[in-house]
Amino acid sequence: MHAARVLIDGPSELVFDYAIPDGLPVVPGCRVRVPLRNRSSSGTVLQVVEAQDLGFALRPLDSLTDPEPLITENLLKAGRWIANYYGCSMESVVRALLPEAVRTEENSAKTRKTVVLQGSPDEETLAKLEKRAPKQHTILSLLAHSPAKQLPLAELGASAAASVKSLASKGLVKLIDEEVRRDPEADGLDEILPDSPLTLTDEQQMALEAILDSISNDQFPIPKPEAPNMEKEIASPSAQHQPRSPGLGELGDLASPKSQAQSPLITDHSALGTAAKPFLLLGVTGSGKTEVYLQAAAKTLEAGKTVLVLVPEISLTPQTVRRFRARFAHVQEQVAVLHSNLSQGERFDEWHRIRKGKARIVIGARSAVFAPLPDLGLIIVDEEHENTYKQDQIPRYHGRDVAVLRAHLEGATIVLGSATPSLESFQNCLDGKYQLLRLTKRADSHSLPLIRVVDMRNEGRKTKANDTFLSERLRISIERKIANNEQVILFLNRRGFARSLQCPSCGYVCECPHCSVALTYHRTDDRLLCHICGHQAIVPRKCPECRDTGIFLQGFGTQKVEDVLKKVFPTARIARIDADAMRKKNALRDLLNAFQAKKIDILIGTQMIAKGLHFPNVTLVGILNADIGLHVPDFRAGERVFQLLTQVAGRAGRGELEGEVIVQTFTPHSPSIQFARHHDFDGFAEQELEMRRQFHFPPFTRCAVLTSRSTHKRLAEFTLETLHRRLKEDLPKSILLGDPLPSPLVRSHGQFRFQLMLRAASARTLAKHVQAALTKTTLPEEVTVVFDMDAWSF
Ligand code: ADP
Numbered sequence: 194m195h196a197a198r199v200l201i202d203g204p205s206e207l208v209f210d211y212a213i214p215d216g217l218p219v220v221p222g223c224r225v226r227v228p229l230r231n232r233s234s235s236g237t238v239l240q241v242v243e244a245q246d247l248g249f250a251l252r253p254l255d256s257l258t259d260p261e262p263l264i265t266e267n268l269l270k271a272g273r274w275i276a277n278y279y280g281c282s283m284e285s286v287v288r289a290l291l292p293e294a295v296r297t298e299e300n301s302a303k304t305r306k307t308v309v310l311q312g313s314p315d316e317e318t319l320a321k322l323e324k325r326a327p328k329q330h331t332i333l334s335l336l337a338h339s340p341a342k343q344l345p346l347a348e349l350g351a352s353a354a355a356s357v358k359s360l361a362s363k364g365l366v367k368l369i370d371e372e373v374r375r376d377p378e379a380d381g382l383d384e385i386l387p388d389s390p391l392t393l394t395d396e397q398q399m400a401l402e403a404i405l406d407s408i409s410n411d412q413f414p415i416p417k418p419e420a421p422n423m424e425k426e427i428a429s430p431s432a433q434h435q436p437r438s439p440g441l442g443e444l445g446d447l448a449s450p451k452s453q454a455q456s457p458l459i460t461d462h463s464a465l466g467t468a469a470k471p472f473l474l475l476g477v478t479g480s481g482k483t484e485v486y487l488q489a490a491a492k493t494l495e496a497g498k499t500v501l502v503l504v505p506e507i508s509l510t511p512q513t514v515r516r517f518r519a520r521f522a523h524v525q526e527q528v529a530v531l532h533s534n535l536s537q538g539e540r541f542d543e544w545h546r547i548r549k550g551k552a553r554i555v556i557g558a559r560s561a562v563f564a565p566l567p568d569l570g571l572i573i574v575d576e577e578h579e580n581t582y583k584q585d586q587i588p589r590y591h592g593r594d595v596a597v598l599r600a601h602l603e604g605a606t607i608v609l610g611s612a613t614p615s616l617e618s619f620q621n622c623l624d625g626k627y628q629l630l631r632l633t634k635r636a637d638s639h640s641l642p643l644i645r646v647v648d649m650r651n652e653g654r655k656t657k658a659n660d661t662f663l664s665e666r667l668r669i670s671i672e673r674k675i676a677n678n679e680q681v682i683l684f685l686n687r688r689g690f691a692r693s694l695q696c697p698s699c700g701y702v703c704e705c706p707h708c709s710v711a712l713t714y715h716r717t718d719d720r721l722l723c724h725i726c727g728h729q730a731i732v733p734r735k736c737p738e739c740r741d742t743g744i745f746l747q748g749f750g751t752q753k754v755e756d757v758l759k760k761v762f763p764t765a766r767i768a769r770i771d772a773d774a775m776r777k778k779n780a781l782r783d784l785l786n787a788f789q790a791k792k793i794d795i796l797i798g799t800q801m802i803a804k805g806l807h808f809p810n811v812t813l814v815g816i817l818n819a820d821i822g823l824h825v826p827d828f829r830a831g832e833r834v835f836q837l838l839t840q841v842a843g844r845a846g847r848g849e850l851e852g853e854v855i856v857q858t859f860t861p862h863s864p865s866i867q868f869a870r871h872h873d874f875d876g877f878a879e880q881e882l883e884m885r886r887q888f889h890f891p892p893f894t895r896c897a898v899l900t901s902r903s904t905h906k907r908l909a910e911f912t913l914e915t916l917h918r919r920l921k922e923d924l925p926k927s928i929l930l931g932d933p934l935p936s937p938l939v940r941s942h943g944q945f946r947f948q949l950m951l952r953a954a955s956a957r958t959l960a961k962h963v964q965a966a967l968t969k970t971t972l973p974e975e976v977t978v979v980f981d982m983d984a985w986s987f
């Protein structure tokens with residue numbers, strides 16, 4: 194006898210076993226109704242297990258809500274891995290796997306009453322009707338002349354219902370409930386002009402062929418899972434000897450028998466195809482990565498498989514989405530774009546369209562990694578280095594890493610693309626876990642833009658006014674471009690709340706003597722603090738380098754930049770993109786359209802505009818404050834600045850006109866700026882990886898952050914200190930334990946936050962010890978403790 198292990202819907206995370214009634218096809222991933230105490234409840238089947246002899250009969254489950262499982266076996270496996278690896282509950286993962294819109298019973302397919310003509314009525318009947326019931330006659334002839342011989346009831350006029358009823362009683366028509374799709378694109382906001390494949394450059398061709406080779410069926414057979422065999426879900430003792438999965442160092446660890454208590458993940462590698470290694474497509478900005486994606490996607494569809502395209506954020510990558518729509522305009526109804534602003538009904542319909550294989554190419558942000566595509570052949574993760582792929586709420590998964598796992602489980606090919614890949618992915622190439630594909634030239638044979646670095650320390654001496662964020666060089670350049678009717682993007686590098694002290698005169702930044710990161714200024718107690726080792730310092734009254742007394746807090750907003758620019762360039766048309774612009778529906782799109790139509794001369798923005806925009810008439814990109822991201826207490830600071838500069842510079846000179854980039858900085862010799870200036874990813878990676886290795890940072894370790902939060906400051910602090918003591922006693926030497934410290938954003942939403950950083954070679958070991966410490970500690974009710982594996986911000 195088999196039993197279903199059911200996760201009950203609701204906040205309390207109950208899991209119960211229920212007997213499966215004879216003949217009911219219950220498999221993992223099914224949605225079911227079950228009795229719970231004296232109510233009926235809904236839930237998701239996590240596993241089907243051999244029913245144990247408990248000495249009493251298990252209650253049987255009531256019914257299947259859907260005839261087929263809503264979560265596929267592979268997605269359920271991915272879900273278990275997420276729960277294990279990121280240390281979160283299965284309930285939270287199931288929530289991510291099945292969107293609210295699909296889970297709730299309130300949603301259902303939308304239908305409309307439709308009248309269908311039955312056969313063709315004979316002359317005699319028609320003549321009779323024309324005389325006695327002209328209304329019925331009209332309806333019949335309308336139906337007969339409609340292309341599908343059917344019409345929605347609502348279109349037949351207000352009083353048609355009665356006539357239709359009599360027609361139905363005569364057997365001339367039938368009234369049915371027809372399913373209609375709530376089409377998110379129905380209002381046709383953007384006109385899509387179909388386009389066709391370009392002739393590839395040699396480099397593109399080679400990349401495409403490598404990708405296609407791995408998609409081709411004969412080489413990499415996609416496994417057809419046999420009838421679900423539940424025992425396989427239990428870790429097999431031989432798991433240890435299975436080859437480690439490509440690129441997923443930790444996966445093997447998690448699947449090993451040691452983690453038997455928690456549900457283990459992949460146990461039977463032989464049942465999975467031998468999917469190729471993940472590809473890392475490293476192509477300079479404008480090298481035509483998107484064209485490679487498009488052609489690989491087309492071939493995948495031709496092979497009868499489906500395609501998943503992940504982008505950092507839909508609203509910020511309108512041009513990528515548009516290019517996919519244009520290329521696949523001939524099969525428009527097969528394309529699904531999962532926006533965050535879909536209505537519940539639209540989401541429900543799109544999800545089911547995907548699951549039924551009607552939408553065969555899905556574009557979406559992070560959470561689309563769970564799109565229930567059948568026969569997945571290809572996953573593309575565009576701009577794979579972007580931090581938006583890391584979810585900052587439970588479950589705190591990394592979309593790119595889950596995509597790699599999913600590709601592995603499904604036997605699909607995966608392509609991670611970027612001009613500035615994350616060092617994690619790049620190191621995976623060096624280790625032979627990923628395969629590197631390179632595009633070194635711009636596809637349109639334009640050269641990469643010339644990058645000029647302006648040393649703001651000199652500018653500061655020239656003019657002491659507070660708003661001298663505009664160097665002479667940049668000002669003159671802007672003037673010239675506007676005179677030529679060319680366009681300018683100005684980029685303001687803003688890193689949220691983290692504040693460092695910088696001398697306006699010489700650019701000196703207060704740094705930690707032990708960690709080579711900027712000290713963070715804490716206003717509350719007027720001191721400087723290192724967020725990695727805890728080093729404290731007093732705030733200098735004079736700059737230690739140049740004795741200037743103007744050492745100040747950095748950070749000016751886009752608003753202020755706009756105000757100043759309006760004064761300096763009174764005739765220019767200036768617009769700004771920031772969080773405000775994002776808030777209004779369509780505001781961003783309208784603005785970008787206006788910019789495209791050359792109705793704006795200067796566009797000011799933050800990180801947001803660094804992503805994938807393509808404006809041929811932009812010939813100048815100015816980066817106002819390249820440094821600010823450098824001086825944040827984060828070991829990825831240098832990497833982020835390098836990425837930003839490279840991406841932003843890539844926005845210049847994308848048309849016939851030569852592009853120019855001006856980088857304003859107080860630290861012109863910082864490696865991030867110098868390597869970006871020379872378009873030298875390899876040089877940057879080599880130096881940065883060496884540093885990471887030396888200081889035991891990722892990708893050479895796994896890094897997690899434990900945060901305590903409470904409205905009571907002392908309570909949050911005390912709880913974390915207690916946990917810290919416990920960890921210190923229990924942790925093996927191989928785990929590096931940081932000190933408990935206030936978070937950079939110490940107070941947010943009325944809550945105080947304290948955090949500590951942990952690093953270890955293995956994520957599993959790390960998670961295990963933290964879990965143990967957490968279970969041994971009784972947490973005060975008013976404190977929330979959050980564990981974030983592979984934390985992405987500090
Ligand atoms: P990336 O995604 O690498 O930044 P894009 O895919 O945006 O680069 O390509 C940059 C430009 O080059 C686009 O305008 C694109 O249409 C064009 N392009 C890409 N591939 C080719 C090609 N093989 N021949 C001509 N133009 C191309």
Ligand code: ZN
Nearest residue numbers: 705708723726
């Ligand atoms: Zn330090």
